Amino acid sequence: MTDLRIGVIGLGLRGNLAAVAHRPGHGSRVTAVxxxxxxxxxxxxxRFDAKPYADHREMLGDIDAVLLLTPDDTHADLACEILRAGVPAFVEKPLDITLDRCDQILRTARDSGTRLYVGHNMRHMPVVRLMREIIQRGDIGAVKSVWVRHFVGHGGDFYFKDWHAQRSRVTGLLLQKAAHDLDVVHWLAGGYTRRVQAFGDLMVYGPLPRRAPGTAKPDDWFAPAANWPPLSQTGLNPEVDVEDVSVMNMVLDNGVIGAYQQCHFTPDYWRNYTVIGDAGRLENFGNGPGGAVKVWNARRSGYREDADAVHEIPAADGGHGGADPRILAEFFRFVRHGGPTETSPVAARMSVAAGIQATASLRNGGAPMEVPELDPGLVTYFESGQAAQRP
Known part of the structure; x- marks a missing residue:
């Protein structure tokens, strides 16, 4: 099998995916950056013995697929150029930061017939797949409610020292950071959010020392031992105007009720899901090996730690609990052969839509907001597997 020639656009924080994609002799090779x-x-x-480009457009004629790993607010312009050039694109999540720009990407993919893939890698995380298997097996009955608590222990380092801290670049962290979890909520519950209501605030990082405009992050920007407690953080982004704590309620189109909570100044860093069905509930304790998903479904009781079933979270090699190599393997298979994928451009758009409307709600006193639906023609195109490919 000849290696796919992979072009990478953007070598920032998510640029580590390029190293996962670079497997000379095993199906894929980074040939352009x-x-x-x-x-x-x-x-x-x-690092990759690849050709460097200052202008990404110059490399599009010499590659088989692109990994687009640039900041969120650049995705639509770049993705549409790539798709119009007929090059299959992996777009890192979130798809973009406005609904108009997200829908522009989907329309361009359909109109050009070029394959589009969105990097919602949590669908490939063992803990998420385990929870979905339990649900699909019927162990807790029909899903009725999903609750998520997201403890972002390194939030001050990862989200308040660069462009992630600016509304103009991300809209808000209920979009940028929560897009992963909103997509998982939709996947586990089998529906999309139609109505949201949220509250949030910039409670801790707002008054902390910031860098001067035009200065780079310090080399020791990520130093967990030195940057605790959160009020000791320094060197924040010159502009900080996103919330560092938020809570969100949602109603899905199938009647499921969900809740998502995000805090960027906790001492621990992990996600806790509770999924309640009409015949039991599950909850994860930990996100990787050594953790477990517990199920209570045999009887009613008071509090009891001894669940009716305990499922250990499988070990997997690679970043994000083994999700990164698996999502790239799926993308490369999709580039070569097409067909169904675990990720979905429609689902990616709907997670952005929920995050945008939740952000609007929290910035308008918690007013309920409706989530705009996607053009049914686009839904049909993507749910049919992007079948109308350009020759």
Missing amino acids: AELDPVLRQEGAR
Whole structure:
């Protein structure tokens, strides 16, 4: 099997996916890197023995697929250029930061007939797949409610020291960070959010010391031992105007009721899901090996730690609990052969839509907001597997 020639656009925090994609002799090889930062660009070229480009458009004729790993607010413009050039695109989540821009990407993919894939890698995480298997097996009956608590223990480092801290670049962290979990809620519950209501605030990081405009993050920007407690953080982004704590309620189109809570100044970093059905409930304790998903479904009782079933979370190699190599393997298979995928451009758009409307709600006193539906023609195109491919 000839290696796919992979072009990478953006070598920032998610640029580590390029290393996962680079498997010479095993199906994929990074042959081109495009990055505005000349230092990162040359480092990437040396690391992968790839051709460096300052202008991504110059490489599109010499590659088989693109990994688009740039900041969220750049996705639509870049993705549409890639798709119009006929190059299959992996777009890192979230799809973009406005609904108009998300829908523009989907329309361009359909109109060009070029394959589009969105990097919602949590659908490939063992803990999420285990919860979905339990639900699909019927162990808790029909899903009626999903609750998520997201403890973002390194939030001050990862989300308040660069562009993630700016509304103009991300809309809000109920979109940027929560898009993963909103997609999982939809996947586990079997529906999409139609109505949201949320509250949130910038409670801790707002008054903390910030860098001067135009200055780079310090080399020790991620130092968990030194940056605790959260009020000791320094060197924050010059502009900080996103919320560091938020709570969101949602009603799905199938009647399921959900809740999502996100906090960026907790001491621990993990996600806790509770899924309640009409015949039991499940809850995960930990997100990886050593953790478990517990199920209570045999009888009523008071509090009891001894669940009726305990399912250990499987071990898997690779970043994000083994999700990164698996999502890229699926993307490369999709590039070569098409067919169904676990991820979905429609689902990616709907997670953005829920996050945008929840952000609007929390910035308008918690007013309930309706989530706009997607053009039915686009839904049909993507749910049919993007079958109308360009020759």
